[in-house]
Amino acid sequence: MTKKRYYEDAYLQTFQAGIISRGKEADGTSYVVLDQTAFYPTGGGQPSDLGYIADVAVVDVEEVDGEIRHRLAAPLADEIVEVTGTIDWERRFDHMQQHTGQHILSAAFDELIEAPTVAFHLGRETVTIDIATSDLSAEKAQVVERLANQIVLENRDITARFVDEAELAAMPLRKPPTVTENIRIVAIDRFDYNPCGGTHPARTGEVGMIKILGWEKAKGNTRVEFVCGLRALASFGQKQTVIKELTRLLAAQEFELPAQITRLLAERKELEYQIGEFKSLQLEQEARELLNTAVPVRSYLVVKQVFANRTIQELQKLAQLICTQNPAAIALLAGTGAKTQLVFSRGTDVKLAMNALLKETLVLIDGKGGGSLTTAQGGGESQKPADELLVHASGLIETSEE
Structure with missing residues (x-):
């Protein structure tokens, strides 16, 4: 059991000690127990000291069953019985x-x-x-x-x-x-x-x-x-460096920064709103153009389209707009990238279940997804070209029973 402990001299940085015992933790980390130590073990909300014992890094120190274990980056040679301990003083x-x-x-x-x-x-x-x-x-x-x-x-x-x-x-x-x-x-x-x-x-x-x-x-x-x-x-x-950079970027004095940043945030919010409105108008126009390419399948108008680098949220919004503009429409949209994403949606005059249609299509790529009778989404690995998946789904619409 360790006799002399860390708290006897908080300023002690180097000390001599004898090795009482050695061992290995469950994870294989080697440790030594010394007859006296200046290393503080973890406890009371304070982390342990670090440093060196016989030029081997001490990676952790903990008191276990009354003995202070100095866990090491590597085991000490068996012939070493007396050691010099050095505390990382800056940390201490x-x-x-x-x-x-x-x-x-x-x-x-x-x-x-x-x-x-x-x-x-x-x-x-x-x-x-x-x-x-x-x-x-x-x-x-x-x-x-x-x-x-x-x-x-x-x-x-x-x-x-x-x-x-x-x-x-x-x-x-x-x-x-x-x-x-x-x-x-x-x-x-x-x-x-x-x-x-x-x-x-x-x-x-x-x-x-x-x-x-x-x-x-x-x-x-x-x-x-x-x-x-x-x-x-x-x-x-650190804070002074940030403040100086902000005063430079905003061409403002330090006391003016809060008001300047508040103004910029308000302007950004307004711009985000305007961009959102513009994107909505773009999607509405895109939905109208896609409806012009719709193919009649039974009594429905089926829109099939593959997109690159479109988010699932954009695909969902676009499918919704297509089906809102024409209640007899079915939107079969796909997004390509690391994975293939599918969004199927229907208008109010369509009785086919979109979640069932999606499930039968995702089988081709071992995909997963879900949704409701009116809208469903899912995806999987790009094992087949996305346009083939949409052709398959269109074929299922043609042969399905309502």
Whole structure:
């Protein structure tokens, strides 16, 4: 069992250790257990550290049955019994900033609006906490964010240590510990006392800026998304790049962007409407032209046409217009591409079932489809030319019984 653990020195980047045991996970991933480690295992909402052991990449670290398994990209040679471990410090420090920022922000939410944190997740890009309130306004969030950043600017001491029962009872804990022994308290001077096993810096100033990005409802609570420190700097830089590009493209100043974009969206909506109207007129004209090519079959007028690169929605609309313009019409339309798409439709004077007609036609290409008595659609692999399928369907109309 690992003796010395990660939380004894959050700043430790390199350490020496002996291998206690080796093994393989069910998926074949090799792992080692060390007699001491600086690697933080996944837990408490914080991902594990990564890095190297004996120059082999550590891909994951997890505590299993009291032992800390360091999962490796490749197995270590059998003769290796003593190793050097190296922490990915950039990742470690980022996690220290985000996790401690979470402590500060959670304490601020609790203190100012009495909304304790009920869940925490440290992601690759952002961090989230779920707070016990369904009523978070922009004004409340701003006040909380300001207090959190004030605590950062005051550069308060952060301590992490194990406490006994007497010390624990005297502390104003934000939440009770989830364990009954080896209780470790992370304390932010005169602000927050929290049971936690994670990695944290020595002072709040190292957390850097805490910035709330947004929030949403989540199972009766509110999920708050935020970033801290270097992540906040990167986020600001990305947004500034986007804003500068928008001001260039729209020839507008930064404060004018919302109004300019609102105007453009309104213009786009109007153009989309006009294009839709124009397409409808085009389809109506196309339907009239296709009716002029209709072939009499029994007492019906059958329109057969194959199209390339037409969507199924366009085929359906066109078939509907054909049959609306002439109630005795039957539209047999096909679209070609990666697959063959068929749309069969009938006018109100036609009694043939289009879904049955389609089913008998799709058999030729092992296709699938469905629909109603009046309109049916489906498709399959292009095993036969589309025009042959329509000729087959037309033949079925000629021989069918109503």
